[in-house]
Amino acid sequence: MAEWTRDELVALYPDGTINVQENHEVRPMTTDEWSTWIDQQVGLEKPADDEPPA
Amino acid sequence: MAFPYSSGDVLTAADLNNTFGLVHIDTFSGTGVSAANFDDVFTSDFDAFRVVIRLRAMPNNLSMRLRVGGVTSTSANYNWVMHGISSTGAALSSSTSSTTTFVIQHTNIASTISRQGCVFDILYPNAADVTTYMGNAQSYNSGGNYWTYNIGGANVSASAYDGFTIFPSSGTINHTTSIYGYNNG
Numbered sequence: 001m002a003e004w005t006r007d008e009l010v011a012l013y014p015d016g017t018i019n020v021q022e023n024h025e026v027r028p029m030t031t032d033e034w035s036t037w038i039d040q041q042v043g044l045e046k047p048a049d050d051e052p053p054a
Numbered sequence: 055m056a057f058p059y060s061s062g063d064v065l066t067a068a069d070l071n072n073t074f075g076l077v078h079i080d081t082f083s084g085t086g087v088s089a090a091n092f093d094d095v096f097t098s099d100f101d102a103f104r105v106v107i108r109l110r111a112m113p114n115n116l117s118m119r120l121r122v123g124g125v126t127s128t129s130a131n132y133n134w135v136m137h138g139i140s141s142t143g144a145a146l147s148s149s150t151s152s153t154t155t156f157v158i159q160h161t162n163i164a165s166t167i168s169r170q171g172c173v174f175d176i177l178y179p180n181a182a183d184v185t186t187y188m189g190n191a192q193s194y195n196s197g198g199n200y201w202t203y204n205i206g207g208a209n210v211s212a213s214a215y216d217g218f219t220i221f222p223s224s225g226t227i228n229h230t231t232s233i234y235g236y237n238n239g
Contacts, residue, residue: 004224018226021090024082037088044224047113048163048196 002046009038076104076234083230086111089221090229093124096179096216100235103179105189107232109159109170112193113225116159116172120185120215128154131211136160138203140195146203156207158220161193170194174205175236179215184208 018029018037029037055069079097084090096103109116120127134156135149146160158172174189188206195201209215220231 013226017086019084019087021082021084021087023080023091023093026084026087029088041224045114045162047161047225 003043004041004046006038006042009041013038071237072239074237077237079103079233079235081230081232085228086226087229088226089219090227090231091121091124091126091217091219092231092233093121093217095218095233096176097235098180101178101181101238102236103176104173104234104236105176105231106173106234107158107171107220108230109172109193110228112159112161112170112222112227112229114162114223115157116161116220116222116227117155118158118187118218118220119155120179120209120213121217121219122213122215124217126219127209127211127213127215129211130154131209132156132207133210134158134205134207136191136203136205138191138201140199140201142197142199144199146201156187156209158187158205159191159193160201160203161195163194163196172205176218179218182212182214184210184212185215 015031015034016028018034019026020029055063057073079095082090082092130152132153132155133151136146136157138146159170161170170193172189172191174187176185176187179185186208191205192202
């Protein structure tokens, strides 16, 4: 399986699109949180892209 | 008053408190979340809890950690097992000891329409003792495989916890998570 690159992750998950949840509050990550999260995802295995039956 | 009740019975608070087996504590929903923290859900009113998680858009395995006072426990006290079979007959057998998280769902597909979920019980999380969980999960993996499997494990810390967090090992999830307490009567 392929691994994520930073460029791929930034394209897929732009700043402002990743949320964190504290109980009933869901908020976008700050830019610093997002950047750290992106760095943590680099090198992780990509999921498959096939679809289950609808 | 003895159960079952009859027409005309006047129920007291004690009657009602003894009637319900599962008591709804809270339900949380989130879309596009990298982690979802649920605090103050393991109340002292109950010893055992039922957790029901409905998932969409889960691109990778789902993990769980215990929390107390808003802080997630990341110590290597987690031991977990996952054992089941796919709809194409493949075996799923996965486990890890003395690690930093429970793994409660197994998947590897990016689809936003994939339907996945798990139901499990957590026993005595709010006691200063080992916390165990056990239940069942269902997920969809690449290649047309629907997986159904038992999940379970133990956090061997002698700590009490009041909540937990769930998070995918990569990407984000859409979820609805409901938590219930087993009524002790």
